[in-house]
Amino acid sequence: MKTGIKTLESVVFLLEKEFKQFFRDPGLPKMVIMFPVLMMLVFPYAVSMDIKNINLAVVDNCRSTESDELVKNCTSSGYFNLVTICDDPSEAMVMMEKNDVDAILTINPDFSRNLVKEGTMSLGININTVNGTKGNIGAGYLNSCMMKFASSSDSASVEPVSGSIVTSTKYYYNPYMDYKVFMVPALIVIAITMITGFFPALNIVSEKERGTIEQINVTPVKKSAFIICKLIPYWLVAFFILTACLLIAKVVFGYRCAGDLSALYLFTTLHIIVTAGLGPLISNYSENAQQSMFITWFFMMIFMLVSGIFTPISSMPAWARAITYFNPMRYYADAMRSVFLKGSTVIDVWYDAAGLAVIGASMLIAAIRGYRKTT
């Protein structure tokens, strides 16, 4: 009982120390303010996967009213920049080889005759797929332009479409397929993980480098008290970042969380136990700041790449999907997106909460166990 009170008291003094040191640090508070602001204001635009400005070359061997109409149809869609209209296919190929052109639309000499007589279009499409995503989407856009043209000119039909099946698509949760709203919760995840992943590790290692940790180790202070006092300030930092990001999303982009805000804070708390537990764990095994930075960076990189933030987990190969189950960011990102975009409740995404809780508890236990006051 008496040692219980003593431990609690030492927690008060250690926390006081951590907060004073945090606010006295010349860079840390500024970093914590600047990071979410930059992330939220710059990245939603920069990491946009909307494909625009596809450079198009047209090889028009027909030169008819119909072919003119088709080209106009493509350029008015807003996705294409018409680079050139020429007669020589090899000229267009050279431009594609120089990367000046992403797609070539070849209109055959018999285009207008076939269109009027048989209702078919004789066209060729060449796509530069060095950037596979851009190429695929570009081809899709070009195809849909053709379809639109075909359906607008009475008699024409594009070969593979029989016209008997009509599909209508309705988009849920993000009706305009705005990539930014999809990225906002993910950017919150990245900002919080980066700050709370790197700083606790650096903090503890700097105590090692300065030798102050030895003065702590020679006192009877409990290991768990020391580690937990290192984490609590970063828990509050994470709440600050989350709040700042949500405000920016609301004020600048007009996005609001579809679900309960408290769910976001709950998942952030769970995630902090993971990232902030990782920090002390890494610092246990590194002697200086460089080592700890490198190891943290290594983990962050892997976490981020297989988190489902940039590429869907469902399209990963089985072995990569298996790895994601050990990745705390997978659960956190999924939970944040579900709550923010779909309005899911904690019960809907209980598996994310469970995943984070299990990984967090293991990290924290490993961090406290691995920290040795006597070596």
Next chain:
Amino acid sequence: MTGENGNIIEINGLTKRFGSFTAVDNISFHVRKGEIFGFLGANGAGKTTAMKILCGLSLPTSGEGTVNGFSINGEQEQIKRHIGYMSQKFSLYPDLKVWENIRLFGGIYGLGFKELRKKCVSIPESLGMEDYADKSVSSLPLGWKQKLAFSIAMIHNPEIVFLDEPTGGVDPETRRMFWEMICGAAENGTTVFVTTHYMDEAEYCDRVSIMVDGRIADIGSPEELKGRYGEPDMDSVFRKLATKAKRF
């Protein structure tokens, strides 16, 4: 807590190896309650390694012993309640103020808020640095830092205080004041275990040991040692023993 024979530290066959290197090689000695024990030796003789084991910061490879009645094999956390430690490397928090360091370490040792408030005033006062109590520790000159570090190591009135080269790099006047503080602590019943490279300081000790190559070459009061080797001062005794070193 001392043994029947009044020894507060009892060490038997203490050895510490790092890989194939034996830093401390089978040393045995004891320290009596209330004395100033000088732990001498050249750089690399193994003093700091041995001291860290006594403080519970490091585990021995083999050998046993007790510090204030607690075993150095497994009762480190109990030992830590009863000792003060001042490292070779200055290790108060440089970005905290003088009074904040006092409050932190006093708080960790369980002094209580009332007592702490008193200490935050009385310690800077006794060191003559009232005007600096609200300054960050990094702004203090080295000698003042060392005096502060000593006062903080003594904040919980420990039974034993371990001082690892407390006066390294300190000017002669501050060195003298520092030893007044050490003698004062010993008069109040605290056992002082101190390492130093200044042989004039060794003369102030009740007993000294001289470590050479991880072993204790000799142990006794300064008078005994001077008599044994027929030398006029500790400096000559030290040179005579330390030049036998083969390790470095």
